[in-house]
Amino acid sequence: MKKLPLMIGLLFIFNFIIKGLFLSHAPNSLSFQEVEILKLIHIIPSVDDFSFRFINVFIGSFIDTLLFYFIYKKTNNYYISLSIAISVGLSPWFAILSRYLNIYLIPIFLVVFILNIFPKKTYPLLIAVLSLIVFRYFIISQDLTSIRLTLLIPDLARLFDLQTIFFQGDTSSPMLRVPLTGFFYYLDLIAFFFGIGYLFIIDKNKELKMFINHILLLGVVFFLILPADLLMTQRGELIFLWIGIINGLGYYYFFNILKKKSFFLVYIFIFILFINLLFTAELFVNHFDKKNSSEWSYAERSTIQHLVSINKNRVYVSKSNQSDKLYRYLKFYNPKNIEYKKMEMADLKTICQSDQVICILNEGELSEFNIEKDDSKMQFGHYDGLPIYFIL
Amino acid sequence: MIAVFVILFLGFFLRFYRLSSIPNGPEWDEASIGYNAFSIAKTGFDEWGNKLPLIFPAFGDFKNPVYIYLSALVIKFIGLSIFSTRFINAFSGSLLIFIWYLIAKMSTKNEKISLLTAFFLAFSPFGIFFSRIAGDGIILSVFLISLGIMFELLYLERKKSVFFLVSVICLLLSIFTYNLARVISPALISLILLLNIKISQNKRIYISVLLIISLFTLLFLKQFGVNLKSRLQYVGIFGDEKGSVLQIRELREHDKNSLVSKITHNKLTVYLITFTSNYATYFSSQFLLGFNDNQLVYESHYPPLYIVTIFFFYLGIVIYIRELFKKLDPKDRAGKILLLALLFLAPIPATIAEGVSGKRSLALLGIMQFLSAYGLVFILNDLRDQRKKLIKIILTFLILVNIFHYLFFYFFTFPKKYNQFYASRENRICQFIKNNYQEYDYFVYSKKIDGFAYIFPLFCLSYPPDKYWQTHSYIQKDGWFTVNSFDKFIFPDEIGPDLINDIYNKKGKKIAIFLNEDENRKAPLNIKKIRLPIPSEAHNELYLYELKIL
Numbered sequence: 001m002k003k004l005p006l007m008i009g010l011l012f013i014f015n016f017i018i019k020g021l022f023l024s025h026a027p028n029s030l031s032f033q034e035v036e037i038l039k040l041i042h043i044i045p046s047v048d049d050f051s052f053r054f055i056n057v058f059i060g061s062f063i064d065t066l067l068f069y070f071i072y073k074k075t076n077n078y079y080i081s082l083s084i085a086i087s088v089g090l091s092p093w094f095a096i097l098s099r100y101l102n103i104y105l106i107p108i109f110l111v112v113f114i115l116n117i118f119p120k121k122t123y124p125l126l127i128a129v130l131s132l133i134v135f136r137y138f139i140i141s142q143d144l145t146s147i148r149l150t151l152l153i154p155d156l157a158r159l160f161d162l163q164t165i166f167f168q169g170d171t172s173s174p175m176l177r178v179p180l181t182g183f184f185y186y187l188d189l190i191a192f193f194f195g196i197g198y199l200f201i202i203d204k205n206k207e208l209k210m211f212i213n214h215i216l217l218l219g220v221v222f223f224l225i226l227p228a229d230l231l232m233t234q235r236g237e238l239i240f241l242w243i244g245i246i247n248g249l250g251y252y253y254f255f256n257i258l259k260k261k262s263f264f265l266v267y268i269f270i271f272i273l274f275i276n277l278l279f280t281a282e283l284f285v286n287h288f289d290k291k292n293s294s295e296w297s298y299a300e301r302s303t304i305q306h307l308v309s310i311n312k313n314r315v316y317v318s319k320s321n322q323s324d325k326l327y328r329y330l331k332f333y334n335p336k337n338i339e340y341k342k343m344e345m346a347d348l349k350t351i352c353q354s355d356q357v358i359c360i361l362n363e364g365e366l367s368e369f370n371i372e373k374d375d376s377k378m379q380f381g382h383y384d385g386l387p388i389y390f391i392l
Numbered sequence: 393m394i395a396v397f398v399i400l401f402l403g404f405f406l407r408f409y410r411l412s413s414i415p416n417g418p419e420w421d422e423a424s425i426g427y428n429a430f431s432i433a434k435t436g437f438d439e440w441g442n443k444l445p446l447i448f449p450a451f452g453d454f455k456n457p458v459y460i461y462l463s464a465l466v467i468k469f470i471g472l473s474i475f476s477t478r479f480i481n482a483f484s485g486s487l488l489i490f491i492w493y494l495i496a497k498m499s500t501k502n503e504k505i506s507l508l509t510a511f512f513l514a515f516s517p518f519g520i521f522f523s524r525i526a527g528d529g530i531i532l533s534v535f536l537i538s539l540g541i542m543f544e545l546l547y548l549e550r551k552k553s554v555f556f557l558v559s560v561i562c563l564l565l566s567i568f569t570y571n572l573a574r575v576i577s578p579a580l581i582s583l584i585l586l587l588n589i590k591i592s593q594n595k596r597i598y599i600s601v602l603l604i605i606s607l608f609t610l611l612f613l614k615q616f617g618v619n620l621k622s623r624l625q626y627v628g629i630f631g632d633e634k635g636s637v638l639q640i641r642e643l644r645e646h647d648k649n650s651l652v653s654k655i656t657h658n659k660l661t662v663y664l665i666t667f668t669s670n671y672a673t674y675f676s677s678q679f680l681l682g683f684n685d686n687q688l689v690y691e692s693h694y695p696p697l698y699i700v701t702i703f704f705f706y707l708g709i710v711i712y713i714r715e716l717f718k719k720l721d722p723k724d725r726a727g728k729i730l731l732l733a734l735l736f737l738a739p740i741p742a743t744i745a746e747g748v749s750g751k752r753s754l755a756l757l758g759i760m761q762f763l764s765a766y767g768l769v770f771i772l773n774d775l776r777d778q779r780k781k782l783i784k785i786i787l788t789f790l791i792l793v794n795i796f797h798y799l800f801f802y803f804f805t806f807p808k809k810y811n812q813f814y815a816s817r818e819n820r821i822c823q824f825i826k827n828n829y830q831e832y833d834y835f836v837y838s839k840k841i842d843g844f845a846y847i848f849p850l851f852c853l854s855y856p857p858d859k860y861w862q863t864h865s866y867i868q869k870d871g872w873f874t875v876n877s878f879d880k881f882i883f884p885d886e887i888g889p890d891l892i893n894d895i896y897n898k899k900g901k902k903i904a905i906f907l908n909e910d911e912n913r914k915a916p917l918n919i920k921k922i923r924l925p926i927p928s929e930a931h932n933e934l935y936l937y938e939l940k941i942l
Contacts, residue, residue: 162676167669179643180665189672197710282656283643290646384646 004069007078011068015061015089019098023057024050026285027100027292029301031175032325034101035332047305047333052101059105060098063112064089070116071245074207083255084248087191091247092169092280093183093233093240096176104234107135108241111218115211125214129221136225143227156223159236162189165243170232175295178284183233183240185276188247194257195250202253216242293383300329303360303380303389308335314357315340318348322362326389352392359392366390395507396493403489403514406799407482407523412474414524414807416814420844421527423815423851424450426477429463431857439850440873441861446568446611451844452872458536458569459529472854478526484535485523489513491538492758496765498545499727508765509758512701515795518750518757520802521692530690530751533570536562537577538758541730544584548723553597556588560601564608572741576734576755581605583733587726635746636662667743674739674753677702690751693810694801698794700787701764708767709735735759817934818842821906822852824936829853829880834898836882836891837906839874841934845883846875855879887911895939903939911935 028050030038038044043052068085075081088094097104110131118124158164164171166182166189184192199212219238226235233240258265289296303326307315315330317323319342330340343351345368352359352369363386366373371392373379379387418426428438428448437443438460439450448455462480470476489510496506513519522531543559546552563581566573585601592598640662647653673679680702682695697705716728738759742752768787772780818841825835837845850860864878876883884891887907895903912935 157677157681161678162672163669163678164676167665167672180639180662186665186668193710196706197714200707200710201714279656279661282652286653287643287646 003078004072007082008065008069011082011085011089012061012065015064016057018090019057019060019095020054022285023053023099024048026288027296028289029293029296029298030329031100031296032328035329037101037103039332044332044334047301047308047335053099056098056101056105059109060089060094063105063109064094066109067112067245070112070211071208073116074211075205080249080252083252084245087188087248087251088241088244090277091184091188091240091244092178092181092284093176093237094244096178096284097233097237103139104237106139107132107222108237110135111215111238111241115214125217128214128218132218132222133225136222140230141227152224155228155235156220159223159232159239162192165240166192173231173295174292176231176233177292178280179287179291181280181283183236184243184247185273185280187273187276191247191250191254192243193250194254195246195248198249198253199246212242212245215245290383294385297325297329298382299380299385299388300326303391304329304333304335306378306380306391307338307358310358313337313339315360316343316348316351316357317341317360318343318345318362318365320362320365322364322388323360326360361390361392362388363390396490396510399493399507399510399514400486400490403510403519404486406514406520407486410803411478411482411524414803416807416811416816416819417474417525418477418819418848418851419525419527419813419815420451420818420842420847421453421455422474422477422525423847424844425455425460425463425526425528426467426472426474427847427850427855428455429460429477430467430472430851430854432460432464433468435857437857439857439860446614449873451847452868456529456568456570458565459526459532462529462532463526472851478524481526481529481531482523485519485531488519488523488531488535488538488758491535491542492762495538495542495545495731495758496762498542498549499731499762500766502769505762505765505769508768509762512698512761512764513758515798516696516757516761517692517694517698517798517802518696518754519761520798521694522751522754522757525690527690528571528751529569530572530754531757533566533573534754534757536566536569537573537580537734537755540566540577540580541734544588544730545727547588548591548726551591553592553594556584556592556597557600557604559584560604564604567608567612572752572755575741575744576737579737580730580733583730587729591723591726636666670743671739673748674742674756679748679753680705690749692750693806694798696750696756697760697764698791698798700790700794701768704767704771705760705764706767707770708763708765711770712763712766731759731762735763815842815848818845818848819852820934821845822848824904825849826852828904831902832880832904833901834880834882834895834903835906836884836887836895836903838884838887838908838911840886840911841906841908843872843874846878846881849881850878888914901939905937905939907935907937909935 038052045052064085067088068081071084072078072081111128114128114131115124118127164182166184166186167180169177169182171177199209215238219236219240219242222238223235255266255269258269289298293299307330315338317327317330317340323342327340327342330338345365348359348361349369351357361369361376363373366376369392371390373387373390376390376392378391380389380391381387417423424439428450431437431439432444438445438448442449446457448457448460459480463477466479467476492513493506493510496509497503500506519531522534540559540562543555543562547555547559560581563573563577563584566577585598637659640657640659643657644653647657680695680697681699682693712728713732716725716732720728734755738755739753741755742749745752772784775783821837821841835849839845842848846864849855860878864875866873866875868874874883887905895905
């Protein structure tokens with residue numbers, strides 16, 4: 001029993017360190033969703049400050065530790081609990097959700113908490129369903145017409161598609177997608193099959209089975225009630241939680257089989273797993289931003305970073321839709337030494353003559369000033385993309 | 393026994409019913425195979441005058457010989473037609489049902505699993521679809537592989553050397569039938585040799601087997617070396633301009649070609665990931681539920697498994713693997729290993745090609761149905777009696793609905809929706825040619841309508857090969873053979889003013905010219921015009937001009 005608090009502590013610290021590593025490096029700009037949340041909780045960081053993301057690092061680490069604890073309570077087996085906690089906690093989809101500010105860890109917490117805290121007679125499954133519905137309606141969107149039933153089966157099938165889960169990830173949206181990576185690691189595919197076999201054939205622990213089956217059921221329900229235009233990671237997160245738990249069980253079973261043959265095989269496989277993890281980490285740290293920079297407002301951040309660093313204190317952008325995003329980021333960061341305004345094109349043409357101001361245009365507006373792209377003072381675009389903002 | 397014959401009868405019926413018209417045809421490969429088989433039957437030479445070739449150049453795509461030679465036997469008796477061209481695949485696809493019934497029986501000794509396997513295969517979308525087209529000996533190769541496995545299981549049971557020999561011969565023949573067997577059969581043969589070493593009492597049989605393998609290997613190396621390399625380059629995932637290489641370049645550029653990026657992002661790592669990812673596709677819902685429709689000739693446009701059975705397929709895999717860990721008789725264990733080897737080898741030919749391909753993964757046919765049956769019976773045996781009856785009724789209903797949906801799709805929707813992929817335009821021209829051959833002195837249509845147009849008149853007229861060799865004019869371009877003319881038929885690169893001037897020089901002749909919409913716009917002719925309707929949903933209009941040069 002004494003071992004348990006120590007393991008919980010160590011697991012939490014381990015999670016916190018791993019998830020918090022290079023926090024400002026990847027992703028290295030704010031998504032629009034983060035801006036909206038920060039405004040809601042009244043945190044206005046500087047352009048280079050990402051420390052607010054430790055909120056999600058904390059929540060993610062906490063959820064994983066909670067999962068470990070509850071699985072231990074059901075199985076009384078440290079190895080199974082640790083295997084599941086690590087499998088879920090270090091999986092790419094969960095790690096990314098824990099590294100940027102978002103609300104999508106809340107349903108995971110609710111489900112794990114409710115299913116384990118509420119006694120059977122209070123129908124915890126029903127409570128969990130209701131809490132997910134409340135979350136969906138009051139926090140995500142009150143628009144129920146955004147549920148699209150016609151795409152339900154193909155979309156749901158994709159969530160259980162082996163290639164999508166273990167190799168490709170969400171190809172329809174790059175925002176949370178690490179290149180050459182799925183929602184889980186490649187080797188998790190082996191663990192998944194062993195986990196299914198273990199769960200359906202070998203394991204006799206009814207409590208654990210019921211918990212896992214309930215998560216799957218809640219995952220499908222959550223998927224069905226969410227708006228169809230959300231990202232796959234967000235819609236499928238409870239199903240991914242289920243897959244992560246199955247993987248954890250699978251690793252436990254697989255290592256037990258390997259151990260009986262030879263410990264050397266266990267070490268070899270752990271080494272290969274570690275290589276897989278490092279490979280994915282490299283893809284995330286060095287390539288995630290570059291592939292997804294448009295989704296993470298890289299151009300906007302670069303522009304504002306530049307504005308903050310120079311001495312000009314009046315910035316003007318047009319009232320067009322294309323410049324609106326930059327204006328909203330400016331408004332959010334609200335740099336103290338800069339006065340910024342939206343203006344009509346006619347007024348911009350007059351005011352931009354002055355050297356004391358900075359005018360930022362998008363590509364379509366340059367022609368009104370009879371300026372070519374290369375004649376602008378500076379250009380800012382997404383990584384590997386065309387320039388979007390031009391400073392006159 | 394009656395049940396299996398009823399299932400077999402239904403399987404035969406579904407594969408032979410309206411074989412000539414569903415799908416429409418022949419399409420290009422069918423016409424080529426049919427005509428080459430006809431040429432062999434008549435003369436012993438292929439369409440290019442090669443005597444009993446080991447590989448058929450055809451269009452330059454080098455077709456495998458076994459299917460063509462077997463079709464030649466059929467065509468010798470009943471003449472050249474779509475039916476005779478498709479017959480071998482339809483027949484082998486039907487027999488495949490019985491082969492897998494026997495395989496399931498020998499592997500499990502369970503009549504329910506065997507009958508269910510046969511039933512699922514008889515009504516299998518892939519089984520029906522690929523049995524009814526003859527483009528390549530796809531299902532014939534699957535049949536030969538399955539036959540090889542069946543004989544090996546017979547050998548394991550009865551220890552008669554002749555079964556071992558026949559098993560190896562079937563697998564070797566499959567290599568010369570369709571390309572997927574080039575990957576699967578050598579691996580299966582190697583496995584069979586390994587498995588049989590312990591069991592075989594007659595070691596001398598190994599000498600015969602190895603001699604046969606050596607002979608086939610020599611034949612294989614002689615005929616397929618160049619062809620194999622060029623095929624990999626244009627269909628494979630390996631190659632300098634393929635997606636994987638472009639991905640490597642992009643990832644390295646992110647990191648400015650640092651040492652870390654060279655170690656982590658290179659052909660070895662990316663090919664390995666791409667290969668494994670592609671491989672996983674064939675066990676994934678995207679493929680098994682058929683949400684990738686490539687709109688190609690050789691795709692069934694329907695999932696390979698019925699939705700109801702997919703869960704049982706997955707369960708069947710897990711339970712079957714688990715069986716290996718139990719105490720088993722060595723011959724039973726060997727049999728299970730062989731079937732699992734087939735399961736895991738089957739997707740590899742499709743994995744190393746680009747895109748998702750039903751035909752290249754067709755070796756899954758049979759084993760998928762067997763494992764689905766295995767999983768289904770396992771679940772039903774696990775249920776209590778009261779629940780069992782209800783579940784059986786529900787499952788039967790769902791499976792029948794699924795089957796009915798597919799049969800309706802295949803026999804009614806499919807011909808209307810996909811006819812355009814089966815050379816409907818070329819066959820419409822052919823029909824006209826066949827009905828009016830004597831009436832015209834020349835038939836002209838350009839390669840803009842079809843790059844391999846020549847094969848259709850050859851096929852539909854059962855044109856004498858010796859006469860064809862005397863009159864044809866062709867060139868070889870980029871590895872492809874293109875015929876410019878033979879007899880009354882002229883196939884220019886395009887129909888323009890120069891050609892029309894040439895045509896006007898053919899005094900006293902009556903000429904039929906077929907133009908597509910674009911050619912018709914550019915070179916309109918002010919003479920009698922007959923609009924040739926296309927009986928499909930294709931939007932490719934054809935214009936037929938009748939010219940009488942005075």
